[in-house]
Amino acid sequence: MRSDAILNDAARGSSDPRQRRPIPAWVATTALLLPTYGWLTLAVLLPLLTMFVFSFMSATPMGKTPIVFTLKHYRAFIDQPYLINIAWTSLVIGFWTTLLCAVFGFLAAVALARATVGRMRETLLVLLLLPFWTNGLVRVFSWTMVLRENGFLDGVVDMVLPDIGSISFLYTRYAVVLGLVHGYLPYMILTCYIALSTIDDAIIEAAASLGARWWTILLRILLPLAAPGLISGAVLTFVPVIGSFMEPRILGGKVGVTMGTVIEDQFTQAFNWPLGAALSFTLLAVVLAIFATFSGVLRRGTTA
Amino acid sequence: MTNVNVNSVAKTYGTTPVLTDISTDFPEGSFTSLLGPSGSGKTTLLRIIAGFIRPDEGIVSIGGRDVTHVPVWGRNIGMMFQSYALFPHMTIAQNVAFGLGRRGIHGAEARKQVDAALEMVHLPGFADRMPKQLSGGQQQRVALARAMVIKPSVLLLDEPLSALDRRLRQEMQVELLRIQRESGLTTIFVTHDQEEALTLSDKVAILDKGRIVQIGDPETVYEKPLTRFAAEFLGDSNFLKGKVESGAVRLADGTVVHAAGTLPADGAQATLAVRPEKMFVAKDPSPGNRLTARITTVIYAGQALSYILETADGMQVKLFAQNRDGNVLKQGETVVLGWSADHTVAVAD
Amino acid sequence: MTQLGRIYLLAILIFLYTPILVMMAMGFNESQLYELPFSFSTRWYVALMDNQQLLKAGMNSIIIAVITAVISTCLGTMASIALSRRTFRGKSLLQLLLLPPIAIPWLITGTAMLVFFYWSGIGRGMHALLIGHVALAIPYVVLVVGTGFSTIRADLEEAAMSLGSTPIHAFFAVTLPLLFPSILGAALFAFAVSLDQFVISYFLATPGYSTLPVQIYSAIRKGFTPEINAISTLLLLGSMAAILIFARFAKPGDVRDKR
Structure with a gap:
């Protein structure tokens, strides 16, 4: 055996041209990953870092003004109490949007999973998701067509009940919530549907065979089993909603002042970038806290 | 001379030894089963012989040539996978001709060899179908034809029959044995099915915790087990x-x-x-x-x-x-x- | 029960599509002030043809979306190969790093880009928009292509190698053809993401160089005419087409196949 091995050792590296050593694995892996992560570093990670630094500056660095670092922008909530009201408005809007999306989205997912089959289900799913991947701005704009005075809604109401007058509620918080629900409902339907589609039909049949009525099945079986999808849908609705600014601007008018619009103002109107940065980071902290709280559910929900 | 020899092969993942000091010889034309529970290292050993895994220590030689540092594609092996691993975007003929193409055989000559290989597995006339149109058993026959057509030095089988139902499996066992006997190809077969191992092999190697605890002809291994594990695992x-x-x-x-x-x-x-x-x-x-x-x-x-x-x-x-x-x-x-x-x-x- | 479920779904669809359809219809309404009754007219589409600002922004949007699709698909596919087929330390961290562009509100990402690009001298304009759009599209490409990878068994490449393919040949002969629909789907998806992107563009556009959504936003805020409905309709139809073609390739409805 030994002598064989030595002979073979001597014969190693023989003439077979295919015997070339492959490129070390880590070189190939790095080469594949570097462009993507380099790009993300340049476009996302470094900007977030820079903004973090900016949030400690006393004023937007313009010209030769010396840069002074301060914590004052993080005290904005204490120094400018109206910000607390605005933050509260954002949270309330976020809460109602998420709740309405959850209720209507879950029921839609149940209807999709239980009341449709085959091609009809596929078509419906695509139709339900399609708006989500179209321009959000245009969809918000669309609602102004419906909600404005003498708009589509008033037209319909006038046809049914001619004496009631205008029920237009454009430029109210209801309009903002309505527009946001319209924006994120498809996403909630998708996450709930993914969770529901993994449920074995036999479970429902078993429950029915044990005498469960449909509402019992809905509340005691489908709801708990779809909970991961419901929660990840809720998180992925709530987070962008509290950072939204165009929906409150367009549908809320004067009452549509939220954290999003305040931050936007700092960058586009007031040019107080450090304050905007500090507010952005406060918002980011809230977002990260939400993600951290639900990370377990999200991981299961998104890999389903 | 296309025996396969494994000498003092060891493999460790992290701190878990998967194979410890494996030395054995698979003589020319023999049909050897590697039998063991999951985690015993049988698949790792097969993949080391195939070249998918590089051993930490030891030498693998095929037909007297040390191939320890030769990558898979330079080893001239034929391999069958549990999942058949047919290329779904190619016809049956293209699948079987794949290895021939890598060896510079194209055109009419390739076509001739492909037809012969499909004949051998009793699937003539299937050349232009897609894998999806074939049953599991038929797909596995194509996989066998694809592995055999390149005239490999050694045939490596990674639980190729375990995805088939019982009847088909028995049919394929007979087929596999016939083709192996006709070709005289050194064959190494990983399985966890003891009956399959006993029926098919000239030699059975029982692995446990990364070691070969016993290797020999099926009768000896069954009648005269050396260890309690061997006696318990086989029968x-x-x-x-x-x-x-x-x-x-x-x-x-x-x-x-x-x-x-x-x-x-x-x-x-x-x-x-x-x-x-x-x-x-x-x-x-x-x-x-x-x-x-x-x-x-x-x-x-x-x-x-x-x-x-x-x-x-x-x-x-x-x-x-x-x-x-x-x-x-x-x-x-x-x-x-x-x-x-x-x-x-x-x-x- | 089945009947009730279907009626409910129909109601949801009506809710989702009514405003969009009303908006589209108003683009064909004669009245500048969106007054009813409806009288059909294509005057706003004709006017649109003369609106150089909107047309230029539309062209910019399409150019940016195409370049974004190409770059992000190449980069994202490469990353996806490494993330799907190779094992290395720190992989889960890298996968986590794909989330910020998707998960952090675009307002935050957008303002951060504005601050960094200003501070670093990259500035604003087309190149800045491209940097931002590609970064937003890459995670989607990695996800879509990664889903494609998960439907391709790793042992196909092993089978090719056992037949004499080098890993590179095995990739091009076996994996890439099987992956092609996913890559095409990812490119369409990236195109749609870029075409619809407003928030990032809003902060990175300059008065001289902007995209369609940015122009639409400023028009909405300044007081709009049905021209906006016309261009919005075109934009919606464009991205809906991209997504529908994507759905043909990647079958997002077949959720259970994604393992």
Whole structure:
């Protein structure tokens, strides 16, 4: 055996041209990953870092003004109490949007999973998701067509009940919530549907065979089993909603002042970038806290 | 000369040793099964021979050539996978011709060899179909044709039949054996199905915890297991523990049992293995071993009967019997079990 | 029950599509002030043809979306190969790093880009928009292509190698053809993501160089005419077409196949 091995050792590296050593694995892996992560570093990670630094500056660095670092922008909530009201408005809007999306989205997912089959289900799913991947701005704009005075809604109401007058509620918080629900409902339907589609039909049949009525099945079986999808849908609705600014601007008018619009103002109107940065980071902290709280559910929900 | 030789091969993942010091030879034309529970290292060994995994230590040679540092694509192996691994975007002919193309064989010559290979697996006329249009068994035949058409030095089979249902599996076993015999190809076959291993192989290697615990022809490995694990993993076995006394073993209840082969020295502890089907209910005094036990469970399976018995000191013994005369022993009966010393083997724990 | 479920779904669809359809219809309404009754007219589409600002922004949007699709698909596919087929330390961290562009509100990402690009001298304009759009599209490409990878068994490449393919040949002969629909789907998806992107563009656009959504936003805020409905309709139809073609390739409805 030994002598064989030595002979073979001597014969190693023989003439077979295919015997070339492959490129070390880590070189190939790095080469594949570097462009993507380099790009993300340049476009996302470094900007977030820079903004973090900016949030400690006393004023937007313009010209030769010396840069002074301060914590004052993080005290904005204490120094400018109206910000607390605005933050509260954002949270309330976020809460109602998420709740309405959850209720209507879950029921839609149940209807999709239980009341449709085959091609009809596929078509419906695509139709339900399609708006989500179209321009959000245009969809918000669309609602102004419906909600404005003498708009589509008033037209319909006038046809049914001619004496009631205008029920237009454009430029109210209801309009903002309505527009946001319209924006994120498809996403909630998708996450709930993914969770529901993994449920074995036999479970429902078993429950029915044990005498469960449909509402019992809905509340005691489908709801708990779809909970991961419901929660990840809720998180992925709530987070962008509290950072939204165009929906409150367009549908809320004067009452549509939220954290999003305040931050936007700092960058586009007031040019107080450090304050905007500090507010952005406060918002980011809230977002990260939400993600951290639900990370377990999200991981299961998104890999389903 | 296309034997496969593995010398002192070891592989560790992190701190978990998967294979420890494996040395064995797969002679030219032999059909060897690597048999073991999951995690025993049998698949790792096959993949080291194939070249998908590089061993930490040791040498792999195919046909006398050291291929330890040769990548898979330079080893000229034929391999079959559990999932068939047919290329779904190619026709059957393109699948089979894939390896030929890599060897510079194209056109009419390739077509001829592809047809011959499909003929060999009894699938002529399937050349232009897509894999999806074939049944599982047919796909596996194509996989076999694809592996064989390149005239590999060695055929490596990674549980290729385990995805098939029982009937198809038996059919494919016969087919596989016929083609292997006709081609005289050195074949290494990973399986966890002991029956399959015994039926197909010239040699069975039993792996446990990264070691080959026993390798030999199926009969020897079955009849003369070397270790308790080998006896238990391949088939079923009763184990009788006792102390060696003047060339025999005295059990705890005083019964003296004779065994074939060598026993440890007098006074040492020994474990004897006896196959349950080698035991019988002894009606009249006859030469051989004896053990008195009471029947606790009767398992009636039509043609075969299994009994679980218990001796006076609580040792459990299994007994398999053919249902030859329709007389089934009753639970609670006390019987005398008899068996030959030739069927009693001392095993290492 | 089945009937009730279907009626409910129909109601949801009506809710989702009514405003969009009303908006589209108003683009064909004669009245500048969106007054009813409806009288059909294509005057706003005709006017649109003369609106150089909107047309230029539309062209910019399409150019940016195409370049974004190409770059992000190449980069994202490469990353996806490494993330799907190779094992290395720190992989889960890298996968986590794909989330910020998707999960952090675009307002935060967008303002951060504005601050960094200003501070670092990259500035605003087309190149800045491209940097931002590609970064937003890459995670989607990695996800879509990664889903494609998960439907291709790793042992296909092993089978190719056992037949004599080098890993590179095995990739091009076996994996890439099987992956092609996913890559095409990812490119369409990236195109749609870029075409619809407003928030990032809003902060990175300059008065001289902007995209369609940015122009639409400023028009909405300044007081709009049905021209906006016309261009919005075109934009919606464009991205709906991209997504529908994507759905043909990647079958997002077949959720259970994604393992």
